[in-house]
Amino acid sequence: MSTDGPADQLTPGFRGRPRPDGVALPPGQYLERGFPVLTAGPTPHVPTDRWALTVCNEDRETWTWSWADLMALPQDEPTVDLHCVTRWSKFGTRWRGVSLDVLLADVRSSAQYALVTCYGGYTTNLPVADLLGGRAWVAHTYDDRPLHPEHGGPARLLVPHLYLWKSAKWVKEIHLVRDETRGFWERYGYHDYGDPWREQRYQGD
Amino acid sequence: MASGWRVATLVDATGASTSARTLVLDVPGWAGHRAGQHVDLRLTADDGYTAVRAYSLGSSWDPAAPTRVEVTVQRVPGGEVSPYLVDDFAVGQRIEVRGPVGGWFVWEPGAGGGAPVLLLAGGSGVVPLVAMVRERRRADDRTPFRLVYSVRMPGDALFLDELTGVRRRDDGVDAHVVWTRGVPPGLADDRPPGRLTLRELARHGWPADLAPLVYVCGPTGFVEAVSRMLLVLGHDASAIRAERFGPSTT
Numbered sequence: 001m002s003t004d005g006p007a008d009q010l011t012p013g014f015r016g017r018p019r020p021d022g023v024a025l026p027p028g029q030y031l032e033r034g035f036p037v038l039t040a041g042p043t044p045h046v047p048t049d050r051w052a053l054t055v056c057n058e059d060r061e062t063w064t065w066s067w068a069d070l071m072a073l074p075q076d077e078p079t080v081d082l083h084c085v086t087r088w089s090k091f092g093t094r095w096r097g098v099s100l101d102v103l104l105a106d107v108r109s110s111a112q113y114a115l116v117t118c119y120g121g122y123t124t125n126l127p128v129a130d131l132l133g134g135r136a137w138v139a140h141t142y143d144d145r146p147l148h149p150e151h152g153g154p155a156r157l158l159v160p161h162l163y164l165w166k167s168a169k170w171v172k173e174i175h176l177v178r179d180e181t182r183g184f185w186e187r188y189g190y191h192d193y194g195d196p197w198r199e200q201r202y203q204g205d
Numbered sequence: 206m207a208s209g210w211r212v213a214t215l216v217d218a219t220g221a222s223t224s225a226r227t228l229v230l231d232v233p234g235w236a237g238h239r240a241g242q243h244v245d246l247r248l249t250a251d252d253g254y255t256a257v258r259a260y261s262l263g264s265s266w267d268p269a270a271p272t273r274v275e276v277t278v279q280r281v282p283g284g285e286v287s288p289y290l291v292d293d294f295a296v297g298q299r300i301e302v303r304g305p306v307g308g309w310f311v312w313e314p315g316a317g318g319g320a321p322v323l324l325l326a327g328g329s330g331v332v333p334l335v336a337m338v339r340e341r342r343r344a345d346d347r348t349p350f351r352l353v354y355s356v357r358m359p360g361d362a363l364f365l366d367e368l369t370g371v372r373r374r375d376d377g378v379d380a381h382v383v384w385t386r387g388v389p390p391g392l393a394d395d396r397p398p399g400r401l402t403l404r405e406l407a408r409h410g411w412p413a414d415l416a417p418l419v420y421v422c423g424p425t426g427f428v429e430a431v432s433r434m435l436l437v438l439g440h441d442a443s444a445i446r447a448e449r450f451g452p453s454t455t
Contacts, residue, residue, distance in 0.1 A: 011299070014256075121442075185309075
């Protein structure tokens with residue numbers, strides 16, 4: 001049936017975009033210049049005067065920061081690449097926020113896993129080690145502007161070395177737990193770790 | 206769920222609108238899907254380059270034709286994949302398929318204890334919602350459905366005959382179309398084209414006190430606007446399931 005290839009060829013005639021040159025995209029990703037939105041439900045709108053972030057350890061001790069507390073902490077300005085499991089990657093995004101190294105510095109815990117919960121009810125899980133080492137932030141500013149609610153404002157988790165569903169929008173609580181507890185998408189079959197470079201999209205990948 | 210790539214063959218294709226095409230694929234080994242789920246399609250170029258995109262399944266799963274999978278692809282001008290699938294990919298040719306994917310944006314008979322269902326579609330976001338209507342039909346289910354379908358103009362509308370016209374055959378599924386840019390000639394009401402309003406949503410959707418399951422699918426701006434209206438109308442945020450596509454509005 002094919003007009004320009006052997007009969008067993010897949011999608012004959014498909015050419016695709018010009019191949020990105022000198023750009024390192026994780027497998028199966030394409031380059032996106034906009035900033036798409038993927039959320040499972042309505043966008044929560046949380047005023048900063050009612051916002052708080054709580055870390056809860058495995059002994060149920062808690063540490064809480066108000067918006068003013070968060071702003072008073074040392075701020076980072078990471079520029080990072082984003083990789084969404086829906087296949088788009090966006091390079092060089094500019095953020096401002098507080099490193100999890102700072103937030104977890106005084107938290108007593110030997111737990112290895114985190115379950116992040118959010119305003120609106122979203123949850124996701126990841127290892128505590130991936131929150132540390134200058135690789136994760138609670139981000140409140142994107143491209144020099146307050147983070148829009150669609151993208152997780154007033155503040156979202158930012159863990160750019162994992163697929164973007166781990167970078168939970170509207171972050172509210174970080175529970176440090178001994179046993180890995182699956183979050184929202186993970187319970188629907190998405191990967192517990194989600195490394196874009198190893199293409200860990202679904203459980204079993 | 207998603208268990209690796211299968212080689213599928215295009216067995217049928219029909220124009221669904223002036224800019225969309227429905228592809229019927231035969232996927233050997235396909236193990237069934239639920240209404241609202243999607244598939245990943247992988248396209249391969251001569252040099253081995255591949256591109257993958259997710260498309261909502263438009264059909265309910267038919268045990269009598271278990272390897273049949275249907276998607277409706279909207280042509281995105283300048284897009285990498287959709288122009289090929291709408292204009293070039295021919296019956297008899299092959300493509301790789303993975304899925305079904307997604308377990309959140311789904312409906313099946315009895316969901317939510319048989320709660321009524323409110324479907325809110327923007328543009329080609331109607332595809333997974335039509336899969337839910339078809340699943341209801343296939344299962345002879347009587348759950349009351351309402352669909353509000355926001356679409357630009359007659360040439361863009363998908364499944365219109367099936368939902369509202371001569372091929373309509375779903376008692377208990379009330380569909381209301383909102384034309385945002387241009388209305389069909391001879392339309393009975395004289396509503397000028399324009400976006401869905403809160404008043405229209407209140408009138409053509411279910412009241413919140415019936416606690417319907419709500420599925421919203423469309424471009425980001427549509428989903429954001431409709432979700433806000435639903436909350437204003439008293440719907441519980443946890444009953445609203447949303448799927449967005451395209452860039453954000455900001």
